[in-house]
Amino acid sequence: MSTPEPDLAPAFAALMDRHRSIRAYRSDPLPEGLADAVLVQALQGGSSSGNLNLVSVVKTQDTARRQALWALHGEQDMILQAPLVLTFCADSHRTRAWLAQRDARLGFADLVSWHTAAFDAMLLAQTAALAFESHGLGICYMGTTLFAMRGIADLLELPDNVLPVTSLVVGWPDEAPPQRDRLPATAWIHDERYARPTPGRIDADFAARELRGRQRYLASSPRMAALWQEHGIDSLAQYYTSPIKYDPDRFAAFSADIEALLAERGWRRSPGA
Template sequence: MFKLANSHRSIRSFTSQNIDDALLNDLLLTGLRSSSSGNMQTWSVIVTRDEAQKRNLYELHGEQQMVLEAPLVLTFCADVFRMREWIRVNNSKQSFDDLLGFLTGTVDATIAAQTISLTAESIGLGICYMGTTWWAADQIIELLELPQGVFPVTSLVIGHPAENPPLRDRLPIEVMVHQEKYQRLSDAEIRAAHADREEKAWARYNAIESVRTKIADAGITKVTDYYTSDFKYPKALHQRISKMLMATLQAQGLWL
């Protein structure tokens, strides 16, 4: 397990080999056995294999080719709707339609997603998370017909790898783990902690011709400038998506 966990790579290119129903069911069952707050299991997952529906998700996820290539797209959702329906049919006092209910379901869904990811990797499959789930949450809700109380929080593509990428850089454990209390880093410690990432990320981005051109045209000389640039993660985009998420949470009955 240590070796498996320490060898994770995101896979973005897949073969045409399918994943049969039996294997899919086995993978999903591992998610169902994951830790869950109060054992309420306030999460659900939408399985997408239909090519037309994958094309719809491809468009919502920023036209990432892996959505079309992978045989499976799993959309994990915080789901208090099912719990509230159980409460309703038993004529019990209602609850969970609030921010805490949403956050609890988000954690449960993410734990389940990671359990399924590790299981998939343990048998040689490749996976990649898609953070773009947040970026198009309102449209994904409409596409997947999610009722009030259900909210998409992350997505996975799963399939047989058609690539063997190297391990990506990670920050040193000394700056990620804090003993007893949070420890602030000095400027020198921050620079030292990110030095390896500066070098490797800069080389990786400059190896992509389209990105290299944008970097040069914008006069960008640092990785941090690239991260906050107008063509990567601009502040205006973050603010727009944040407002959409808050409005969508309200519309889904999860912001009380």
């Protein structure tokens, strides 16, 4: 007779409810071996395209190397506080070496493989993030990985067909921020067909976000309020694509860098190959 599975749903709900990105850390180390154990568990317990495991993770704990990452990641101070930074990489280098060693046709050096490997890396990062949080640790993603791909790849000595996709800071929280909102289900869950949002739907779906955004950025930060005024920003939407947040011109330049890097580091198939 099989033993009934414990009901995992409440444990998962509690874990989801507890999530906050943590940006202030104590310097206390992680228990010996925990990072590797969590990563192994996360890869084993997550899905992986074709089960190819086109990922690598570089752990950075050394103070001087964390300082170098801090500079590359736009000087986000949490990197200097937390004991561990994990860089999740899309990696077909190892798989290609295996193919070559077994006289197999070489592959996985094209845009499809980049997507496959990059998504595998993101899936692993998120599974690992949940696992770290289940131990009471805090995490924060660093999207700056994309903007500093080349510098990070060089610092971590990544070979061809390996590029960083995202990074996690991991450590013991030194803050307890409130939970951040998400868009309501009406904004993004569709039945059978995509329902294009009407102007009224947009107003309703973004109302709470606009209110909380104003409170967060303006009411509690005189510096940010001054910046909004300086840049003529008077709504959260205007803030998001202003020069002080996700400037489309800067994004275009970063995008061009990424395209060039993908070609340079072997993620574009050369014609006739």
